[in-house]
Amino acid sequence: MRYVKVALNLPLDQLFRYKVPQKLAAQIKVGKRVLVPFKRRKLVGFVVEEAKEEDFEGLKEVISIVDEFSPLEDDLFRLGRWISDYYCSPLGQTLHAIVSIQYPFKADKGATTRKHLSSYKDVEEPPSFLKEEKVVLFQTENWQERTDLYLELIEKVLSRGKQVILIVPEVSYIPFLKRKIQAHYKNGLSVFHSRLTPKQRYLEWQRMRRGDVELVIGTRSAVFAPFPNPGLIIIEEEESLSHKQREIPRYHTREVAIKRGKIQNFPVVLVSQSPSMESWWQARKGNYKLVEISRGKDNFPLVEIVDLRKEKDRLFSTSLKRSIEKTLKEGELTLLFLNRRGFANFLLCRECGEVLRCPNCNIGLTFHLKGRLICHYCGYEEDAPRICPSCKGRHLYQVGVGTEQLEMEARKKFPEARIRRADLDIIDTSLAYRKLLDELGKIDLLIGTGLIIKEEILQRAKLVGVVLLDNLLNLPDFRAGEWTFQVLTKIRNLIKKEGRLIIQTYNPTHYALTAIREGRGELFYEKEMDLREELGYPPHLHWTRILLEGRGKGEVEEVAERIRKELEAERVNFLGPSSCPFGRIKRRYRYHLILRDKDPARLREILKRKLYLLFKHFHNVRVIIDVDPLRTM
């Protein structure tokens, strides 16, 4: 009798053993999907290893085999084991994320023609940097450079009979890129992302597996494209936070791509206008090859930094106002960037000092026009009161500025201008976004949040005003400086080169601003790295965050304390426990501890040996392990 261990799509670090019935014995092997009985359910799982016959009575039998092919070849299986180990995610859930297709949909047989990849000859030389380097970090300034680069790389790799994976941060990036590339490669192109229907997903996946596809463009899960012979992965906007999966397994696509490249022996190209500190640091140490394509700072637009402490008008400094007037006269587009929607950030009672907060999240409620108070975290809404709920005071101050108020002020100041606002309250569908793009030619002044920091919008702007940089710079996360630098770099690189970037701030001497003004990114990276080193932040140290969420404050605190005690016995470097910067979201209290070490393996070892056992006993507290977290708010 044969027995196998099966990994199920459950949040359990456990494998389950099943008997292999005689009639299935010939087909069952590691990497195959099987249907198994589980309690009163039937679940799909992966055969992970053969099991020895043991003194375990009552093993159930495998019901059937799901696919005739093997959905998880050896290399991807190894990758899955690595992800499961590195990111502390259950193997079953990890493998199910890698093979993200459901039950077989019948493909039209014969509809596709199989290409004979083996008939390609290894005649063309790969670009020289791809020969000796495993990871290349490409720093470019615009789309044209990047698409040219992609086309060249793709061609070289395809000519050697290998396939290419191109990863973008979000689905919305795909149509534009697809159009550019389609002109060159029509048949062997596939698109793969989470918004495909299960059937489309299945069919695309099969096309890739059979060798009918040479190039796939997709989001995170495309990193697991089941190509017979992958030759290159390109990661577009490698610094984007979207590359990190928010659900289990919480992997970073960039790191997974690099690991896959190591396993299957192919290079990985990271592309960015302003690399993440992580990638910059790797390049700095010589682990990645850095290739810069730059027009040189003489071709940058003018950058002006306005010290708001010396201005009378907190929204429109003299200089910004003058520049807008000039740009309006020229009939060119102005963008005003303000990273906060709504009218005012919060309402403050002048008599008792209380701020009106969300009952679920304890975060200041944002004041919107039409007199509504809205929580930007959970969506809670209420009518704004006239008098303070805690002291009955009559003077509720609107503190801080949002895009609504900026729009109102702009309409007063520039009555003839055609003004539009673009934030999540207005651009709530991809259709609305499309419409905005179509109508861009009929807009003089576009006011928006992060939504407008896109190449297709920025490239049409002559003037960009960053209304209040401090909103970004002062976010409660140690990466706030890095994010700020990245946003400013993007704006500077992408707007018209004869244009102007005006940055208004109360902190005009910040090193990110110096670096932007002088067009010398290294000033930012060097200084930021010094700080990260001094304070024990990534990438100098690896972090693993243990996030605890629960309805009862006391319970969460108790759990946090127990973990603290365990960690203290381990003599590991850690922060906390402390309340998260956003200490309560959707009625759940949030506490975290942050483990730090140069060697991430040490942190994993502690988690697995000690804490896992402990986690089992917490009931009303959810434990979230985030390895290499990108946000710690």
Next chain:
DNA sequence: AGCACGCCGACT
């Protein structure tokens, strides 16, 4: 995760 078992409140 999901699904059952289990022991306490308002209902025909």
Next chain:
DNA sequence: GTCGGCGTGCTC
């Protein structure tokens, strides 16, 4: 007296 609330426990 029952229907059902969701706490906790287990799944090869």
